[in-house]
Amino acid sequence: MIYRLAVPDTLEDVTSVRVLEWHGAAGTAVAPGAMIVELETHKALIEVRAEQAGVIRRIDCAEGEWCPLGGGLALLSDAADEPLDGDGAMLPADFRIG
Numbered sequence: 089m090i091y092r093l094a095v096p097d098t099l100e101d102v103t104s105v106r107v108l109e110w111h112g113a114a115g116t117a118v119a120p121g122a123m124i125v126e127l128e129t130h131k132a133l134i135e136v137r138a139e140q141a142g143v144i145r146r147i148d149c150a151e152g153e154w155c156p157l158g159g160g161l162a163l164l165s166d167a168a169d170e171p172l173d174g175d176g177a178m179l180p181a182d183f184r185i186g
Contacts, residue, residue, distance in 0.1 A: 097158040
């Protein structure tokens with residue numbers, strides 16, 4: 089299954105987050121609990137960790153870029169050979185951080 093890693097749209101007093109550092113590139117396998125990406129708001133640092141094993145398939149927001157609430161950060165999948173569905177707009181599941 090393909091998952092869209094998205095910025096939570098429930099962060100209080102925040103309109104966007106900045107990507108500080110990706111801890112992997114497209115094709116990197118992640119284990120449960122592994123750090124995926126570090127984000128920052130104007131007030132806090134957010135560490136995003138994998139809830140399940142998977143593979144980073146595509147990074148949609150590069151280091152240093154700002155991403156709005158609800159915006160897509162990356163696509164992940166259960167397996168490295170799963171076909172991505174077009175541009176990722178119609179995905180079966182979202183993985184929202186926070």
